[in-house]
Amino acid sequence: MAIYEFPFITGKVTIDYEKCKDCENYACVKACSLFGRAILRVEDGKPVLISEDANKRCIEDLTCELYCKTYGNRGLNIILDMFGLEAYRYKIELS
Numbered sequence: 001m002a003i004y005e006f007p008f009i010t011g012k013v014t015i016d017y018e019k020c021k022d023c024e025n026y027a028c029v030k031a032c033s034l035f036g037r038a039i040l041r042v043e044d045g046k047p048v049l050i051s052e053d054a055n056k057r058c059i060e061d062l063t064c065e066l067y068c069k070t071y072g073n074r075g076l077n078i079i080l081d082m083f084g085l086e087a088y089r090y091k092i093e094l095s
Contacts, residue, residue, distance in 0.1 A: 006049055008058040011080040013065075017046050019075030028076045031067035040064065047076070 002017040015028070029047050032040040039054040040047050049055055068076035 004046065004048065006055045008055050008060060010060060010083075011078055013055075013058075014077050014079065015047055016075040016077075019073045020046055023073040023075065025071060027067035027070070027072035028064040030071075031063040035061050035063040 004015040004017060006013055020026075026042050026047060029040045029042055032038055036059055037054075037057045039050055039057050041050050042048075062078055065076050065078045068074060
């Protein structure tokens with residue numbers, strides 16, 4: 001399974017290229033161009049960043065994931081850090 005990943009300010013985007021290979025509309029790229037900063041493009045049939053440092057321009061609108069899940073092949077996921085969770089778990093004695 002080929003996974004493409006890139007970080008952004010508060011999390012990480014992961015794209016499963018196995019799911020992308022049958023995608024016909026690249027909904028994630030479309031969403032980024034409509035609602036975000038157009039940091040994604042299609043290269044060799046796969047969504048990729050337009051440049052190595054394009055992830056720094058991500059506005060974290062999350063529409064790439066929403067569009068991929070709604071109109072695409074469900075290959076893109078966003079993982080958000082839960083700031084303070086570890087300290088909170090320690091405070092309430094769960095860790």
